[in-house]
Amino acid sequence: MAPRILVDATAVPADRGALGRYVDGLLAALDGLGADLAVACQRADEERYGSLAPNARVVPGPATLAHRANRLVWEQSGLPYVAEQVGADVIHLPFYSLPVRAGRPTVVTVHDLAAFTEPETYDPIRATYIRSATRAAARLATRLVVPSKATRDELVRLLAADPTRIDVAYHGVDHEVFHRPTEAERARVSDRLGLHGRPYIAFLGALEPRKNVPNLIRGWVRAVAELPEPPALVLAGSGGWDDEVDAALAMVPHRLRVVRPGYLSSPSLAGYFGGALTVVLPSRDEGFGLPVLEAMACGAPVLASRHAALPEVGGEAVAYTEPDVESIGAALTRLIADAPRRESLAAAAYERSRDFDWTTSAEAHLAAYYRATEQ
Known part of the structure; x- marks a missing residue:
């Protein structure tokens, strides 16, 4: 008999981000595979998950879950109660932490170990929490x-x-959302950014130290400062x-343009990625690097740092750089000047992205759930 799985989606933030895209893609694929699902979520997400996973039982939590501290408290007592309510055989927690007394098998997703390997790139309080939660998950899950x-x-x-308790499940990509964009889609995003057809270098991610944005800004300046028509940088x-981001921006010459549009909704991302001269993710550490895969699926040439999981995702279809300013600047200079290379990378990236889908990821998660109930 298939296990009933309770997925705790209460940690997904309002702006979704990579965590939201992971949970959304996984739940829709699990539902498509006929998994016996229940989903705990914030009230604002009840309709969304009901639509993404129409066969699942969606259980909204109290309104106080919008506050992180309240959510962590609820996770310890409220989540096990929900698991009992829905008759769950296993609980999946897709973001590091777990209840100490879950009352049933637990599966925890650990996205990366950057809080251990790059602690200086985190807010100290957040780093302490993530390290503590990850240690607890490694011990208790x-x-x-x-x-x-x-x-x-x-x-x-x-x-x-224990490596025998770890399951690798690559992320997928929604190939309907992330696709080679039409000229109209590119133009809409370009106009929204205020660029109106001007070429640009694209970055997508949180402006946090491990994403290495200050070095990206400085490397971009090195690459484009002397060009007669320098491409903009969009963060x-x-x-x-x-x-350091503001300090790096303060040193950008006046003739160069940086655009900071903030959050871009999912329908805009194909035009954003696919319309870029190149997409750059020069992170110091990534457990996967979902924006790299999403940009690849949009047929964009990608430049990524040769660190952690990024080469595992990009393979030979991505250009690589070290994360220092000089290396980023040199790699960008080469790509900007070499249109055939960009075209070759874009084609290879698109083809490689077809190897990643949420159904395959969901199948790997299902195998983990079965193993958890058998231990």
């Missing part, structure tokens, strides 16, 4: 799901996690903190 072999290896190396994404 029945099974751990990770999005890459690189993350699995870091879990074993840093926390001595899209919401939230995060990085004190």
